[in-house]
Amino acid sequence: QVQLVESGGGSVQPGGSLTLSCGAPGFTLDYYAIGWFRQAPGKEREGVSCINSSTNKTYYSDSVKGRFTISRDKAKNGVNLQMDNLKPEDTAIYYCGTSWVFSCEGKWSRGDFAARGQGTRVTVSS
Numbered sequence: 001q002v003q004l005v006e007s008g009g010g011s012v013q014p015g016g017s018l019t020l021s022c023g024a025p026g027f028t029l030d031y032y033a034i035g036w037f038r039q040a041p042g043k044e045r046e047g048v049s050c051i052n053s054s055t056n057k058t059y060y061s062d063s064v065k066g067r068f069t070i071s072r073d074k075a076k077n078g079v080n081l082q083m084d085n086l087k088p089e090d091t092a093i094y095y096c097g098t099s100w101v102f103s104c105e106g107k108w109s110r111g112d113f114a115a116r117g118q119g120t121r122v123t124v125s126s
Contacts, residue, residue: 002027002115006096009120016086020120022096023078033104034079036070037111038092039119045111048094050104051079059104064090086124093119 008020022034035050049070050059058070069082079096097113099105107113 004096004098004115004117006094006117006120009094009122011123011125012086013126014087014124016124017082017084018086018122020081020083020094020096020122021073021076021078022080022117023073023076028077029079029098030072030074030077031102032098032100033102033108034070034096034098035104035108035111035113036079036081036094036096037108037113037116038090038094038122039111040092043092046092047109047111049081050108052104053102057104059108061109083122086122088124088126091122091124093121095119 002024031053033052036048039045051070067085071080073080095116097116099114
């Protein structure tokens, strides 16, 4: 069974940056749409971003548009999420997910994926 693994979380001050990575050891994610979603305590799961395979078309939630950038990591056959100008409300556990399909179907915005990793914690605080 393919296991997704996230890394790169941490603690930063408001306005800071982090880069999250998503990979699957021994497996390439190049052929699948990959998304990121987050879960904060007491809040609903929120889809953050998604990237198609082949076309690499990207999608972002309104809350992160202009601050986050999703991209393919060709060297690692994975997907990165560059997060800039972080805000306290970005604090959450971040997960990458996939439904093993080529396109980011509408449910990405709900963080609804067939498979996900264990998550990586992001804390934004002064």
